[in-house]
Amino acid sequence: MATRTELKEASLNRILDVSASRLRQEGLAGTAIADVMRDAGLTHGAFYVHFPNKTGLVVAALRHALLENRKRWVGDLQPESWRQRLQRLARRYLTKAHRDDPANGCALAALATEAARSDSLFRQAFEGELLKSVQGIRSGNHAESGGSEQQFDDALAFMALCVGGLSLARAVTDKELSERIMRACIEAAGRIASDTSPT
Numbered sequence: 001m002a003t004r005t006e007l008k009e010a011s012l013n014r015i016l017d018v019s020a021s022r023l024r025q026e027g028l029a030g031t032a033i034a035d036v037m038r039d040a041g042l043t044h045g046a047f048y049v050h051f052p053n054k055t056g057l058v059v060a061a062l063r064h065a066l067l068e069n070r071k072r073w074v075g076d077l078q079p080e081s082w083r084q085r086l087q088r089l090a091r092r093y094l095t096k097a098h099r100d101d102p103a104n105g106c107a108l109a110a111l112a113t114e115a116a117r118s119d120s121l122f123r124q125a126f127e128g129e130l131l132k133s134v135q136g137i138r139s140g141n142h143a144e145s146g147g148s149e150q151q152f153d154d155a156l157a158f159m160a161l162c163v164g165g166l167s168l169a170r171a172v173t174d175k176e177l178s179e180r181i182m183r184a185c186i187e188a189a190g191r192i193a194s195d196t197s198p199t
Helices: 004-026 033-040 044-050 054-074 082-093 096-100 107-116 120-139 149-171 175-192
Strands: none
Touching (some): 033 054, 054 082, 054 107, 082 149, 096 175, 107 149, 120 149, 149 175
């Protein structure tokens, strides 16, 4: 039989899974407390066991949404040049599957424009997650830090290319144009940096 701590952790994970999915699909408006708790199969009152307010929920949901996705995307460093790494990561990010499945996709792409209009707490959380992604691009999953200042700038430009490219690919109705946007961004990823070592 599960302990109280285990039950509490399981309910928190259900809330985070639901709210992260809703956040990526519907934005901040999709994380109404009543809707999240209903979809998680929990009572409205159980919400306050885990979070003080909706802001606490959306910040936690953003972090939860990016945690596993980022690990899968950036992976470990490979024996490749910096340019090759950026192109490989672009090919993994800018895909039809990612474009067509926002519920399981990158929360940065789903929320970039909305974050700009949000309160400072959410914007700070968004910034923190963006910087974690930039560091992951530079260092992979297991390195604490790495890369030059130029690579930091390259990784920022690369993130802007990926997030913007995916957002535009989702926004247009013409599938051929959508795919062309993604292809163009993948090709541009290789032109961001000089062909130097990633470490």
